[in-house]
Amino acid sequence: MKEIKAAMAGTVLNVFIGVGDEVNAGQEVIMLESMKMEIPVEASEGGKVTEVKANIGDFVNEGDVLLVME
């Protein structure tokens, strides 16, 4: 199980993937907005998404799990 966490506190602007999707390493999975700029979150490695914890509009803190992959 791999977790993708927020590197910075911010608002979830967009979620590009859903449960069951295969993602590649380096693929943009979520877009956060923080300090008036958009910060893309990339998958550090490839895998299948098993859970998406972040919803558009959520405020997340640094270190919060955004999605889980296997």
Next chain:
Amino acid sequence: MQKILIANRGEIALRIMRTCHKLGIETIAVYSDADQQLPYVHYATKAVRIGEPPVNKSYLNAEKIIEIAKEEQADGIHPGYGFLSENAEFARAVNREGLIFIGPDPETIELMGDKIQSRSAMEKAGIPIVPGSDQVSSLEDACIIAAEIGYPVMLKASGGGGGIGMVKCENEQALVKSFQTVKTRAKAYFGSETIFLEKYIENARHIEIQVFGDEAGNLVHLFERDCSIQRRNQKVIEEAPACSLSADAKTRMYEAALKAGAAVQYKNAGTIEFIVDENEHFYFLEMNTRLQVEHPITEQITGLDLVEWQLLAASGKNLPLQQSDIFAEGHSIEFRLYAEDPITFLPSPGKIEELDWPDFEGVRVDYGYVSQSAVTPFYDPMIAKCIISGDSRKQVIERAIRFFDQLKITGIKTNASLFAHILNEKDYQNGNYSTSYLNTIKM
């Protein structure tokens, strides 16, 4: 007014309080849990906690802010810039509670906040606007209109501002790719997915005119500011007066700005933003119905206190000066010191270990943080505005080089080294720059 609440944070809250205290007006600061240690909280006559750090729970919580203002028996609310400053509903609610909103009428805020409506209002008033469209609802329409206007085009949110929610499209392929994203973003940021197209004007300058109006219908301009040095469509360096613009173009722009202000019976401080092309043709971009971040450079060249004027105008008093009594002298440049990587421009929050700057003639620093303050990821990463003034642009640049050479800031990454680089760069020194300047220089 005896007592006002400042519905803002950081440097602008502190700057507004300075004028209030000078005039014998008491101030109430509001702060989130992230800002409790900041200088403005301690400087206020009284400070009240509003809530947790996220903006929706703090500086955008209109109900709570009005409740505090009433409890503390404030006479008015100054919204600063950003946050609730251009929220017509907030202005209405403040007025409804019998408090003074320090800014223009809610109707004006509403009209200017809708970029499509404001374009049409300005066009009716005879002001040149950037060639563009009304609302575009489908991608097919967008492609047809963009082809008519001619690429590159800007795809923008009608409810947008502050450089957020706009994308430059070089061709139809780029437009197709960005269309849905811009719509989604418009909805997420501004609550409306209404978007429109504008022609992208290349090698343009972003020049804005400061205007001021009062209840009696007096309306004056306070000259221009050149805000062309931007990254991500957000300003980084501003100067007054504009250095490579003919006196004739300036005069025409002042006249247009006054005409624009008069068309909406503008009251209080406002700024008309124009895009100026290589042939000095200018086009209305938007109007900011509030105090502008870069207002200090106008204060430096005119010797006026814009916050004082705002308080006077909001109290129903006449503007203290007529147009013929307002003069500009010397030169002033503002550098926005951000907690960000100077090359990638990515934000860099964290604790400032040491912040210290040289204080010599011509230096004004409007700061929001001090040594040991933390820049948190919840808000705009601006640490301070370094405003350097002098008799000539040349003298200002010399002073600014000395300033950034002696500025000490440690603990976080900042864009101070970018300023040092720009100040020694020929094109900048010669005043030869446009809105694409920061994309073209090499660090």
